[in-house]
Amino acid sequence: MPSVLDFNNVTFGYSREPVLENVNLSISSRDFIAVIGPNGGGKTTLLKLALGLLEPNLGTVTLLGNSPYQSRTLVGYTPQYLQVDPSFPLSVMDVVLMGRLRKKSGWWYSREDRAAAQETLHTMQLFEYRNAPFGSLSGGQKQRTLIARALCGNPEILFLDEPTNNIDPSSESILYKILERLNERLTILIVSHDVGVVSSIVKNVICVNRTVAVHPASQLTGLLLHDIYGSEQLFVRHDHRCTVSETPVQEIPQERPR
Amino acid sequence: MNHLKEIFFAPEFAFLRQAFLVSAAASFPFGIIGTFVVVRRIGYLASAISHCAFGGIGLGIFFQQLAAAAGFSTLAFFLNPFPAAVVFSILSAVLIGVVRYSAKEREDAVIGSIWASGMAVGILFLDKTPGYHSVEAYLFGEILLTSNTGLLIVGVLSLGILLVTGLFFKRFEAICFDEEYVTLRGLPAKFYFQFLLVLVALIVVLMIQLVGVILVIALLTLPASIAGRLTFRLFPMAVLATGLCFVLSWTGLILSSRFDTAASPTIILVSAAAYVLVLLTQFLYARIR
Numbered sequence: 001m002p003s004v005l006d007f008n009n010v011t012f013g014y015s016r017e018p019v020l021e022n023v024n025l026s027i028s029s030r031d032f033i034a035v036i037g038p039n040g041g042g043k044t045t046l047l048k049l050a051l052g053l054l055e056p057n058l059g060t061v062t063l064l065g066n067s068p069y070q071s072r073t074l075v076g077y078t079p080q081y082l083q084v085d086p087s088f089p090l091s092v093m094d095v096v097l098m099g100r101l102r103k104k105s106g107w108w109y110s111r112e113d114r115a116a117a118q119e120t121l122h123t124m125q126l127f128e129y130r131n132a133p134f135g136s137l138s139g140g141q142k143q144r145t146l147i148a149r150a151l152c153g154n155p156e157i158l159f160l161d162e163p164t165n166n167i168d169p170s171s172e173s174i175l176y177k178i179l180e181r182l183n184e185r186l187t188i189l190i191v192s193h194d195v196g197v198v199s200s201i202v203k204n205v206i207c208v209n210r211t212v213a214v215h216p217a218s219q220l221t222g223l224l225l226h227d228i229y230g231s232e233q234l235f236v237r238h239d240h241r242c243t244v245s246e247t248p249v250q251e252i253p254q255e256r257p258r
Numbered sequence: 259m260n261h262l263k264e265i266f267f268a269p270e271f272a273f274l275r276q277a278f279l280v281s282a283a284a285s286f287p288f289g290i291i292g293t294f295v296v297v298r299r300i301g302y303l304a305s306a307i308s309h310c311a312f313g314g315i316g317l318g319i320f321f322q323q324l325a326a327a328a329g330f331s332t333l334a335f336f337l338n339p340f341p342a343a344v345v346f347s348i349l350s351a352v353l354i355g356v357v358r359y360s361a362k363e364r365e366d367a368v369i370g371s372i373w374a375s376g377m378a379v380g381i382l383f384l385d386k387t388p389g390y391h392s393v394e395a396y397l398f399g400e401i402l403l404t405s406n407t408g409l410l411i412v413g414v415l416s417l418g419i420l421l422v423t424g425l426f427f428k429r430f431e432a433i434c435f436d437e438e439y440v441t442l443r444g445l446p447a448k449f450y451f452q453f454l455l456v457l458v459a460l461i462v463v464l465m466i467q468l469v470g471v472i473l474v475i476a477l478l479t480l481p482a483s484i485a486g487r488l489t490f491r492l493f494p495m496a497v498l499a500t501g502l503c504f505v506l507s508w509t510g511l512i513l514s515s516r517f518d519t520a521a522s523p524t525i526i527l528v529s530a531a532a533y534v535l536v537l538l539t540q541f542l543y544a545r546i547r
Contacts, residue, residue, distance in 0.1 A: 051442060073444045084436050088297055089490045098432045101443045107425045133490035153443065 001028035004157055004187050005050055007212075010059035012049060019045045023059070023212045027204075032183045034198040034217070035191045037208035043191045046208055047159055050189070051077060064156060073102060076150030076158040076186075078143070080165055086135045092145050093130045096120055099152030117152050124148040124178060140171020144178070157187040164194050176201050273402050274515055280404045281507035281525070284468055284477075286416040287461045289500025290423050292482035293492065294454055298434040303455065305475045306369050307350050308462040310376030312471045314346025315339040315396050316383035323387045339396075343466065347459035350376060355452040399470035399522040401511075408467055415464050422457065423496075430454055431492050469522045480529040481506060484536050506532055 007025035020042045048054040052068025064071040100113040121127040124144045318339030326334035440447035485498035510525030
């Protein structure tokens with residue numbers, strides 16, 4: 001599988017203190033990869049470097065064979081839905097259509113743009129809500145709308161920032177099923193705190209805490225998480241794919257952190 | 259209705275007719291750009307720009323008087339305070355945009371200081387201008403003294419705003435909703451935001467003669483805020499805000515001519531009352547349901 005995202009000796013810091021140091025990373029096409037790590041460990045920074053929203057202090061980032069800036073239009077990005085104003089007066093269709101924005105697009109959305117948006121709404125199981133106000137949707141539906149917007153631009157790689165934050169378990173389950181289906185044609189990188197669930201659906205895991213290590217999802221254990229997070233972690237695996245691994249279904253630390 | 263007919267056809271009420279026409283023309287820029295100001299929550303930026311315009315007005319009057327005193331009457335005629343206000347407002351809009359994106363200081367503190375400095379420059383220059391100059395016309399506006407040139411300028415501005423927002427609507431909509439996403443689509447989101455601020459600056463400065471530095475912000479935000487509570491899509495919100503701005507300013511003008519009150523504050527109070535009425539109605543409706 002060809003590589004779609006490469007970090008070569010990347011170091012980045014907002015001040016003198018580096019947030020990420022000497023990061024080397026290569027993500028293959030059609031990979032489904034989760035970025036996990038403690039708060040302040042550099043997960044969002046890693047995502048922003050990959051998207052070209054930040055420039056590395058040292059090293060290079062290559063996305064789809066070019067610089068992230070040049071490859072931007074081939075990338076689908078979904079922020080946390082809490083980052084957008086829920087009271088903003090837009091319908092679900094209006095939000096999804098934004099995915100068709102391009103440098104050379106016309107002044108108004110074309111018939112093709114609308115057809116692509118409708119198709120994406122079907123994929124995300126949101127077609128019946130197309131005329132509903134974005135603000136009236138549940139957290140899970142809002143998140144799916146933002147993913148639909150990202151997909152509407154026909155991306156080759158999809159970045160999702162904490163997609164399951166503040167959404168209920170049933171919406172989470174729908175979302176993961178859709179993502180698994182999308183992974184058949186897309187590379188997906190997901191930033192998440194939900195280690196247990198994520199590790200059961202992704203193929204690989206990037207553990208970020210100033211430095212970066214990539215592990216197959218099947219090798220993620222409580223011990224490894226302890227090394228990443230620096231404290232005992234309650235790790236409950238909701239297992240589907242990883243039943244063949246030697247990882248126990250549930251690992252509970254001997255002593256809970258005080 | 260008879261009162262309105264009388265105003266429109268009696269020659270002695272030509273000034274009122276002019277006020278009605280200019281407020282109708284002003285409804286388009288106020289309604290459309292006001293919608294973006296409200297949804298992007300940049301009312302305080304528009305306030306800062308409008309107060310900075312006062313700096314330009316003070317500077318313009320000072321140099322106009324200086325030229326007149328030196329015997330350069332033609333130069334004095336062209337040194338109208340409004341071109342200086344336009345330059346000041348656009349510069350302040352650009353400065354605010356730069357601060358927003360690149361300053362490491364607290365944004366609200368820097369914008370507050372730009373706001374106050376603009377006013378201070380205006381007061382300072384007016385204080386040093388020979389003779390007495392009433393600042394009330396600039397602070398609160400004189401819609402009843404709108405000249406034919408003023409009406410023409412507002413008309414042209416309205417057409418310009420309609421054209422520009424027609425062309426940039428989906429881009430403005432996108433940057434107001436999620437600027438970072440627009441950047442990731444390869445579009446110059448910062449440029450579009452800066453452009454929106456410059457449009458706000460232009461509207462603010464040209465509408466100062468209608469409602470003044472202090473009250474201009476009310477017409478920019480109140481009709482759009484009411485419209486925002488009644489619709490859930492941006493385009494209908496802009497259309498409704500334009501219509502509301504038209505109705506509210508005409509209602510204000512009718513009431514001011516009937517009860518002999520100052521026109522601009524009456525328009526603002528009518529708009530504020532309408533906003534409170536909508537809020538109350540929605541609150542009571544929600545309670546009853």
